[in-house]
Amino acid sequence: MSDAVFDRVALDYDREFTATPLARMLRAQVWARLAAHFGSGDHVLELNCGTGEDAIWLAQRGVRVMATDASTAMLNVTERKSRECSVSELIETSVLDLASPPDPLSRNQKGDFGRGGGRYDGALSNFGGLNCVHELHPLAALLADTIKPHGQLILVPMNRWCAWEIVWHLLHLQSRTAFRRLRRDGVEANVGRDTVHVWYPSIKTLRQVFAPHFQLRRVIGLGVCLPPSYLEPVIAKRPKLFRWLKRMDDALCGVFPFNRLADHLVLEFERVA
Ligand SMILES: C[S@@+](CC[C@H](N)C(=O)[O-])C[C@H]1O[C@@H](n2cnc3c(N)ncnc32)[C@H](O)[C@@H]1O
Structure with missing residues (x-):
């Protein structure tokens, strides 16, 4: 069970991930997009909130958050x-x-997420929580029921095509690892001392899963030129290289096709009326 695995890393998560220069930089990019969509008085549903970094940032700007x-x-x-x-x-x-959200059609389930009526101005899933779930249709149904018309759904999954990972592992003659994200049945990913099973859906798959209630409006790449976090030590001791890659990242994160080759994606969907 992935919740038990994440329970075991919860106390170390901020030290080992949140506080690293790479994660702070990537999160700042996500926050810039949240600032563009959510403001004081809004009510946002956060999925896979982890240690609450984004919930707290939103709340400090007057946004009410249901952090889950x-x-x-x-x-x-x-x-x-x-x-x-x-x-x-x-x-x-x-x-x-x-993986098993309450059915919006059933009023007998526990939890208050499926009570309908579009109570949230938007929803957020940051840094790969979605990759822990294989079947996303039940979640899409719940979000369609709970997000107001024209509300924003900001998803930040790990991307299926990560240029850095492919090039790095091919250079190290590890072709299986280079293309591991393409496996249909998913792969094991390290979380602390354990592993969880993860899947890497394509943008096309996510667009189809969330249609017809959500339309994809924008795709931004997170980590187009910067490496995935598990390869951060490669650049951590080279601050000049880090800064240069960051500038390249800023320039290319919204440019097709580079935005589709990043480690993570920011997918901005709108709830259509
Ligand atoms: C990489 S962390 C990201 C946490 C946070 N969103 C952030 O930005 O730091 C992934 C999170 O997804 C959560 N998660 C994993 N599987 C989940 C599931 N099936 N349902 C809800 N949350 C899940 C984990 O507990 C963990 O908090």
Whole structure:
């Protein structure tokens, strides 16, 4: 169970990922997109919120957040941090497993996500939570039911085609690893000392899963020129190279086809009326 695996890494997650220069830089790019869509008074549903970095950032800008995750240990960290940052009155937390979300047609399920009526101005899933789920149609149905017309759905999955990963592993004669993201039945990914099974859906697949209620409006690449986080040590000790790659990243993140070759994608969907 991936929630048990993420429970075990919850206390170390911020030190080992959130606080790294690469993750901070990538998250800043996501925040720029959140700032473009959400503002004070909005109510946002956050999926796979982890340790609450994005929920707290939104709440500090006056956005109310329903922060959800399958891991209760992650939610505990989110609650503690939101109290420390004095935004706990704007952040509610709840367990929500994206692999088995409540059916919006059933009113007997626990949880308040499927009560319909489009209560949220938008939803967010940052940094790969979606990749932990194979069948995304039930989640798409729930989001269609809960997001208001013209609301924004910001998804940040790990991308199927990551140029850095392919080139790096081909140069190291590891062709199987270079193309591991293309396997239809998914792969095992390391999380702490454990592994979780992950899938890498294409943009086309995600567009189809979220249609007809959501339309894809924009694709931004996160980490077009910068490496995936597990290869960060390659550039961590070369600050000049890091800065140069970051500038290249900023220039190319919205440009086709480079935006489609990044480690992560920011997919901006709109709930159509
Ligand atoms: C890489 S972390 C990203 C956390 C956070 N969004 C961030 O930006 O730092 C992935 C998160 O997805 C959550 N997750 C994994 N599988 C899930 C599932 N089936 N349902 C809900 N959350 C899940 C994990 O508990 C973890 O918090």
